[in-house]
Amino acid sequence: xxxxxxxxxxxxxxxxxxxxxxxxxxxxxxxxxxxxxxxxxxxxxxxxxxxxxxxxxxxxxxxxxxxxxxxxxxxxxxxxxxxxxxxxxxxxxxxxxxxxxxxxxxxxxxxxxxxxxxxxxxxxxxxxxxxxxxxxxxxxxxxxxxxxxxxxxxxxxxxxxxxxxxxxxxxxxxxxxxxxxxxxxxxxxxxxxxxxxxxxxxxxxxxxxxxxxxxxxxxxxxxxxxxxxxxxxxxxxxxxxxxxxxxxxxxxxxxxxxxxxxxxxxxxxxxxxxxxxxxxxxxxxxxxxxxxxxxxxxxxxxxxxxxxxxxxxxxxxxxxxxxxxxxxxxxxxxxxxxxxxxxxxxxxxxxxxxxxxxxxxxxxxxxxxxxxxxxxxxxxxxxxxxxxxxxxxxxx
Amino acid sequence: xxxxxxxxxxxxxxxxxxxxxxxxxxxxxxxxxxxxxxxxxxxxxxxxxxxxxxxxxxxxxxxxxxxxxxxxxxxxxxxxxxxxxxxxxxxxxxxxxxxxxxxxxxxxxxxxxxxxxxxxxxxxxxxxxxxxxxxxxxxxxxxxxxxxxxxxxxxxxxxxxxxxxxxxxxxxxxxxxxxxxxxxxxxxxxxxxxxxxxxxxxxxxxxxxxxxxxxxxxxxxxxxxxxxxxxxxxxxxxxxxxxxxxxxxxxxxxxxxxxxxxxxxxxxxxxxxxxxxxxxxxxxxxxxxxxxxxxxxxxxxxxxxxxxxxxx
Amino acid sequence: xxxxxxxxxxxxxxxxxxxxxxxxxxxxxxxxxxxxxxxxxxxxxxxxxxxxxxxxxxxxxxxxxxxxxxxxxxxxxxxxxxxxxxxxxxxxxxxxxxxxxxxxxxxxxxxxxxxxxxxxxxxxxxxxxxxxxxxxxxxxxxxxxxxxxxxxxxxxxxxxxxxxxxxxxxxxxxxxxxxxxxxxxxxxxxxxxxxxxxxxxxxxxxxxxxxxxxxxxxxxxxxxxxxxxxxxxxxxxxxxxxxxx
Numbered sequence: 021x022x023x024x025x026x027x028x029x030x031x032x033x034x035x036x037x038x039x040x041x042x043x044x045x046x047x048x049x050x051x052x053x054x055x056x057x058x059x060x061x062x063x064x065x066x067x068x069x070x071x072x073x074x075x076x077x078x079x080x081x082x083x084x085x086x087x088x089x090x091x092x093x094x095x096x097x098x099x100x101x102x103x104x105x106x107x108x109x110x111x112x113x114x115x116x117x118x119x120x121x122x123x124x125x126x127x128x129x130x131x132x133x134x135x136x137x138x139x140x141x142x143x144x145x146x147x148x149x150x151x152x153x154x155x156x157x158x159x160x161x162x163x164x165x166x167x168x169x170x171x172x173x174x175x176x177x178x179x180x181x182x183x184x185x186x187x188x189x190x191x192x193x194x195x196x197x198x199x200x201x202x203x204x205x206x207x208x209x210x211x212x213x214x215x216x217x218x219x220x221x222x223x224x225x226x227x228x229x230x231x232x233x234x235x236x237x238x239x240x241x242x243x244x245x246x247x248x249x250x251x252x253x254x255x256x257x258x259x260x261x262x263x264x265x266x267x268x269x270x271x272x273x274x275x276x277x278x279x280x281x282x283x284x285x286x287x288x289x290x291x292x293x294x295x296x297x298x299x300x301x302x303x304x305x306x307x308x309x310x311x312x313x314x315x316x317x318x319x320x321x322x323x324x325x326x327x328x329x330x331x332x333x334x335x336x337x338x339x340x341x342x343x344x345x346x347x348x349x350x351x352x353x354x355x356x357x358x359x360x361x362x363x364x365x366x367x368x369x370x371x372x373x374x375x376x377x378x379x380x381x382x383x384x385x386x387x388x389x390x391x392x393x394x395x396x397x398x399x400x401x402x403x404x405x406x407x408x409x410x411x412x413x414x415x416x
Numbered sequence: 417x418x419x420x421x422x423x424x425x426x427x428x429x430x431x432x433x434x435x436x437x438x439x440x441x442x443x444x445x446x447x448x449x450x451x452x453x454x455x456x457x458x459x460x461x462x463x464x465x466x467x468x469x470x471x472x473x474x475x476x477x478x479x480x481x482x483x484x485x486x487x488x489x490x491x492x493x494x495x496x497x498x499x500x501x502x503x504x505x506x507x508x509x510x511x512x513x514x515x516x517x518x519x520x521x522x523x524x525x526x527x528x529x530x531x532x533x534x535x536x537x538x539x540x541x542x543x544x545x546x547x548x549x550x551x552x553x554x555x556x557x558x559x560x561x562x563x564x565x566x567x568x569x570x571x572x573x574x575x576x577x578x579x580x581x582x583x584x585x586x587x588x589x590x591x592x593x594x595x596x597x598x599x600x601x602x603x604x605x606x607x608x609x610x611x612x613x614x615x616x617x618x619x620x621x622x623x624x625x626x627x628x629x630x631x632x633x634x635x636x637x638x639x640x641x642x643x644x645x646x647x648x649x650x651x652x653x654x655x656x657x658x659x660x661x662x663x664x665x666x667x668x669x670x671x672x673x674x675x676x677x678x679x680x681x682x683x684x685x686x687x688x689x690x691x692x693x694x695x696x697x698x699x700x701x702x703x704x705x706x707x708x709x710x711x712x713x714x715x716x717x718x719x720x721x722x723x724x725x726x727x728x
Numbered sequence: 729x730x731x732x733x734x735x736x737x738x739x740x741x742x743x744x745x746x747x748x749x750x751x752x753x754x755x756x757x758x759x760x761x762x763x764x765x766x767x768x769x770x771x772x773x774x775x776x777x778x779x780x781x782x783x784x785x786x787x788x789x790x791x792x793x794x795x796x797x798x799x800x801x802x803x804x805x806x807x808x809x810x811x812x813x814x815x816x817x818x819x820x821x822x823x824x825x826x827x828x829x830x831x832x833x834x835x836x837x838x839x840x841x842x843x844x845x846x847x848x849x850x851x852x853x854x855x856x857x858x859x860x861x862x863x864x865x866x867x868x869x870x871x872x873x874x875x876x877x878x879x880x881x882x883x884x885x886x887x888x889x890x891x892x893x894x895x896x897x898x899x900x901x902x903x904x905x906x907x908x909x910x911x912x913x914x915x916x917x918x919x920x921x922x923x924x925x926x927x928x929x930x931x932x933x934x935x936x937x938x939x940x941x942x943x944x945x946x947x948x949x950x951x952x953x954x955x956x957x958x959x960x961x962x963x964x965x966x967x968x969x970x971x972x973x
Contacts, residue, residue: 038811154822155815251953253913255930256946263761263939355827359917363934372833376921381837388830399825466878490881501876505894514880564880574879 039155040095043148047092050144051085057122057142060191062133063380069139075122084118087111088145091152101156108153115145116181123189135191137382164404171400191382192389195371199386203371207390209285210367213360214353214394217289221296221349226342228297229304230330239305246298254291254356258363261287288365292356296349303345307338340410347402354395358387417442418463418572418604423472425458425628432458433469434628440621442571445598445605447615449651450625456608459625460574463606464493476572491515494573494603498580500561502549508534508560509545515568533563536597555586562594566601575607579614591617612651616660624648636664641727658724662688667715670723671704676714680705683712691720737958740951747948748776758940768940770929779948782925785918786911789847793854794904801862802888817863823856828914836921846918846925853914854907861903865896898968905960912953916945 055069056076073081091107099107123136162170187193196203232239249257265286311334319329361369371387374380418440425433433455440446450456461467463474465486474481481489502511509530516526534541537559549557558578565573578594579587591614598605609615615622616636623633624647632644640661643649652660667690668683680703681690694702694717701716747754751769758768769775803809804816831852835845869892877891919927926945933941 038809039815151815154818158814158818248950248954251909251913251957252946252950253916253927253930255916255927255934256942256949259930259934259939259942260946262942351825355829358827358829362920362931369829372829373920376833376836379836384833384837388833391827392825392830395825395827396822399821403821464879466875487881487883490879492881495876495879497872497875497879499872501870501872501874501879503873503877503891503895504870514882518881518886561876564876 036096037098039151040092040097043095043152044092046144046148046151047088047095050141050148051088054141054144055139057119057126058137058139059126060135060137063135067135067137067139070122070126072141075126076118077121077125080118080121084114087114091149095152101159104152104156105160108149108156111149112146112153113177115142115149116177117186120181120186120189123187123191127189135194135382136189137191164407167400168404171397175397192385195380195382195386199371203386206366206368206370209360209365210354210357210369210391210394213285213288213292213357213365213367214350217292217296217353218346218349220289220293221300222346224293225297225300225345226304229301229342230308232301232305233308243298243302243305246301249294250298254295254359255362257291257294258287258359258365261290262363265290284364285360285366287363288357288360288367292353292360295356296353299345299348299352300342303341303348304338307341307345308334310341311337340406343402343406343409347399347406350398350402351395354391354398358391417477418606419473419475419478420459421473421475423459423462423469423474425455425462425467426470432628433462435472436628436630438623438630438633440604440606442604443602444620445595445607445618446621446623447619448606448608448623448625449610449612449615451610453627454625455628456625457576460576460606460608463572463574464490464495466490491518491568492570492572494565494568494570496562496565496573496575496578498577500549500557500581502557502561502564504549506548507545508539508547508549508552509541511549511560512564512567514564519568529567529569533567536600537563537593539563554582555590558582558586558590559593562590562597566597566603569601571604573603573605575605577609578607580609580611587614594618612653612656612660616663624651637661640664657726659688659691662686662691662720662724665723667704668706668712670715670719671713672701672716672719673713674701675711676701676703676716678702680711681715683707687715687720687723690715691717691724694720737955741955744948744951744955747944748779751775758943761939761943763937766936766938766940770932770941770944772932773928775929775944775948778924778926778928779952782912782915782927782949783952785843785846785915785923785925786850786908789850790854790904790908790911793851793907794858794900796851797855797858797903798862798900801859801866802893805863805866806884813863816859820856820860820863823852824860826853828853828910829917832914832917832921841922843918843923845921846915846923849918850911850914854911857906857910858900858903861906862896862900865899866892869895898964901960901964901967905957905964908960909953909957912949912956916949 051072056072056074057070058067059070059075060067072084075081076084088111091111094103094107119138119142126136127134157170181187188197228242232242252260269286315333315337316329319333324332357365357367358369358372360367361373368387368391371383372391373387375383375385375387420436420438423433423436424431436459448456448459458467462469463476463481465481476493503514506514509527512530512533513526516529521529530545531541534544539556539559544552544556544560549560552560558581562575562578565575579590582590594605595618597603607618619636621633621635622639624631624639624644626647632639632648634642634644639648640652640657643652663686665687666683667681667685667687670687670690671683676699678697678699681693683704683706685693690702690704694700694715700718701714703714704712706712755768762768800816804812828849832845832849835848835852839845839848873891873895874887877887882890915923915925916927916930919925919931926949929945929948930942933939933943933945
């Protein structure tokens, strides 16, 4: 029986959007009261805060204020979802373009010491309109394909911005410029750590999960041990592994030659691998346990062998759950790989911890931003994959 | 007395209840019957204002039910639903005490009431009071649900398919219990069901609903004899009619003078069950006994067959 | 008769306490892990004191996160906040992809070094699992129970405090448990920005190539995490088991 609560309310008059009120307030504060960019004559001195109209050429500055105000009003009143997406996207693109222009116009010509970085107002505006975009997209509820396409579009846009050199005046890009080679190397190491340990965990975790599913007595023990490993702080696990790997490198002939060392990539790789095992094994077990009893029975009744049943029935049906485990592992590994820097394992963490050591925010960002983007992209792509496989394999 | 006065309810463009007017007499059981989606649940949920009507008025003892705040109104009206809705984190006693405590009764009074009700529903207070709902059987949970609805001594009890989740044997027992309780407290009961059998068993008056409209509102006998529409007739079931007619009368009302051989039939048994016993025993007549065991006379196959025929 | 698992936990707790009170007893065990002359037991501070500071940081951050997360979950599940429900679900999903190190690193420029950025990072990171679970708990209440509560004449506030929150409590506690375990481990990273936690011990070990330090710091956190995890799980089971929710 229908239980009407919200539907019962009369629809009349001009309706205000509650989230829109928050977005408009954030946008108003970010645009008019908070600084848009910070200018430093060199890397160490105290920065000067610049408002939008100070940071940008006059016409562009007032143009941005007008655009932000218009978008905020559209968020404020109950506008249609597509209008909100358009308003949010237009404002975000404008912000991205204009922060680059602000960097160019604030930097004295020829100066290579001056640093311009986005300030709180810029971040607030980005946050406010990203919120608007997220809300509108949530309401549209796009399918997995559309979400991935949208992601590709946004990444292409960011890539184009980076490639065109439009942002080169910004301090984070200046940090990058002086470290381009090491950035690429650390990025490669970060990906190797995250993806390599995932591959290893999948290669070991899947068979282990299948075994745990089949052998009841094994399950509790294996999952218990893997659970315990998860409670060891990453910092410590990375460190603890230094000893056994150092020993192996010294004692086992040839181990050192293939890159096994006490410090560096090897302990980080092993630690990430160990953390990845639990989600892999647990999701494999849950996925296999969730295979409908009737499907298994029917397969047996049709004369399938255990192996045939596993390959043709159980594995395909459990696949979405296993994929969800892979999603957890990948996102987790991308984040944890930052810690590897502390034991000489490299990765984006190198910039984060160097930046923390030198209290250089831009350097921290140079490490943190790619990590967040990478984790975010991995989550969206794998979520889309999980949803696509679920939709296809729907039993009922 | 509950008066529905031109009650209409819309959800968006769909009309779930259309212009219903009917009066429920005090101290009676009124059963609202209909298929799912007929608007019967919405109709009774408007009595305690879980749903507000789009138009029309419901008066309880002459007073508009919107004259006091909804939550106060609900505390005065008992409400029992399918699947009992017991609070799983509270004991049986705490569940039953819900409304009395909301009304601010004293501890002693609440405790006495809980014990009275548990005893009345044949649940030993010393054992059941401190149990949690999940420790009870389905039938026991259902009884606690009704006990909770009656705890604040409401004059009016609304029941929404209260026995829907019970198996047939427990359901029959729960229905008999309800009849006894109603006699005991004199509560006015409005009960919603889709089960015609249940309606005929319990009702003083039946309202048949379809597509938001009340097709017929009458006492069971009249509804059997003169169904207002083909839908009502179909709902009663043509092949069931003579048996339903017998089911609403007691064996004591069909006693004929004379003696008969065989095991006596209790006078309180329905005539339908009496017929069943006659058929099974293979005898043309059986003696009828009063509650104290005194033989009142006999019931005969012939007599019951006449009573089952369409009245002229 | 306590089970084997309970006895093991008790033993772990006793060993931990013994380690705080009489660290010298453990010296022979740790000695082989360090080079000659290097100390085998952490000597740059009191381990017990550091443990308490570590727990305090986690406790304060989790308490704040629980209060805010549960309040927010209550807000978006009321009629007035219903508009925010879908968005808040997406935000939780997005938020959980943020690596804890990144949250910590980004908090430093805003809040400076020390306790503050660690508390903020743990608070923000702890919000998500608690909010997610509180949301699940409050949106999956049995409809018949909610209907009965309304029908009994409870006001909205009475329904929230007497029915909804008690019923959602076990699920909310699960969220708090997840959050505590994540925070216990993440807090160690706080020591890279000079917060006083057991991470200090691990970092000191990494810097001076002293494996015994790394092991001590790591194992104390791990044992604490396991014990706190199990204690909270026991509490959840007791609550849920009694009411069978």
